[in-house]
Amino acid sequence: MSSEINFKEITLDDKKIINQYLKQDSFMISDISFGNLFIWRHARLIEYAILHDCLVIQTTYKGENPFLFFPIGAGDKLSTLKKLKNFYDSKGIPFCFHSLEKHNLEMLESIFGSVKSHLNRDRSDYIYLTQNLISLAGRKYHKKKNHLNRFFEEYAGFSFEEISAANLSDLKAVWDVWSGDIESSDVGRLSESVGIRDVFEHYTELGFRGGLLRFEGKIIAFSFGEILSSDICVIHIEKADINYRGAYQAINQQLLSHCFSDVKYVNREEDLGIEGLRKAKMSYNPDIILEKFEAVIG
Numbered sequence: 001m002s003s004e005i006n007f008k009e010i011t012l013d014d015k016k017i018i019n020q021y022l023k024q025d026s027f028m029i030s031d032i033s034f035g036n037l038f039i040w041r042h043a044r045l046i047e048y049a050i051l052h053d054c055l056v057i058q059t060t061y062k063g064e065n066p067f068l069f070f071p072i073g074a075g076d077k078l079s080t081l082k083k084l085k086n087f088y089d090s091k092g093i094p095f096c097f098h099s100l101e102k103h104n105l106e107m108l109e110s111i112f113g114s115v116k117s118h119l120n121r122d123r124s125d126y127i128y129l130t131q132n133l134i135s136l137a138g139r140k141y142h143k144k145k146n147h148l149n150r151f152f153e154e155y156a157g158f159s160f161e162e163i164s165a166a167n168l169s170d171l172k173a174v175w176d177v178w179s180g181d182i183e184s185s186d187v188g189r190l191s192e193s194v195g196i197r198d199v200f201e202h203y204t205e206l207g208f209r210g211g212l213l214r215f216e217g218k219i220i221a222f223s224f225g226e227i228l229s230s231d232i233c234v235i236h237i238e239k240a241d242i243n244y245r246g247a248y249q250a251i252n253q254q255l256l257s258h259c260f261s262d263v264k265y266v267n268r269e270e271d272l273g274i275e276g277l278r279k280a281k282m283s284y285n286p287d288i289i290l291e292k293f294e295a296v297i298g
Contacts, residue, residue: 151246
């Protein structure tokens with residue numbers, strides 16, 4: 001039997017089929033949402049295939065070997081994994097997985113036995129109770145609440161708007177200004193910037209929920225995300241003008257309050273090992289730090 005697998009590069013047209021498989025499975029990680037794949041496809045080659053009624057996502061950074069996410073869907077994962085192993089072996093490529101939840105890793109170990117793995121703490125997701133980040137109630141959020149109230153007082157005339165066709169042109173113009181100082185050597189930020197522009201171009205088709213803050217008619221912050229499953233959402237992008245003190249804290253709270261209050265959990269993605277980002281994410285008291293593992297199967 002042939003071990004050949006034909007992977008297809010992800011485009012917006014693939015949203016329906018990918019979401020069809022995502023809905024069949026239960027997961028909390030941010031990496032495999034369609035929005036994440038769509039936004040970051042400029043930073044690396046992101047492809048998919050359907051095997052044994054499972055969705056398989058393969059990612060390749062320039063000059064590196066590809067890696068996989070764990071198969072998704074209600075199909076035959078055992079047969080899918082074995083076919084993938086044969087395919088990678090036939091190509092002489094290491095059989096690697098990234099962003100594995102613990103139970104995914106345990107399944108790989110039970111099937112293949114010889115698995116070298118490690119926790120990638122820098123990629124672990126921060127998951128919060130949505131209502132905690134909306135209300136900021138209690139002693140552990142006392143400082144956060146004070147900072148937010150200070151923003152409300154200092155910029156008392158601010159307004160929140162859901163992102164829509166009515167304000168997308170304003171957002172595009174603002175992002176052109178905010179992203180204008182990105183260095184050509186900063187590949188990560190450049191890829192993100194292109195991804196954000198793509199979102200603005202295809203916002204309606206993507207089905208995101210997003211919002212912006214205005215003060216004196218000027219956009220000072222914006223953010224958007226999507227529903228992962230019935231009880232969790234993921235925030236993909238959050239940007240603010242740092243000249244407006246507290247704008248980041250305000251868009252965080254306002255977006256959840258206006259657009260995601262019906263969802264139990266919010267995944268605010270990883271810290272990438274950036275000390276300041278880790279400190280900021282920890283300061284909001286995550287309910288779960290979702291560990292993600294990397295593995296190579298011998």
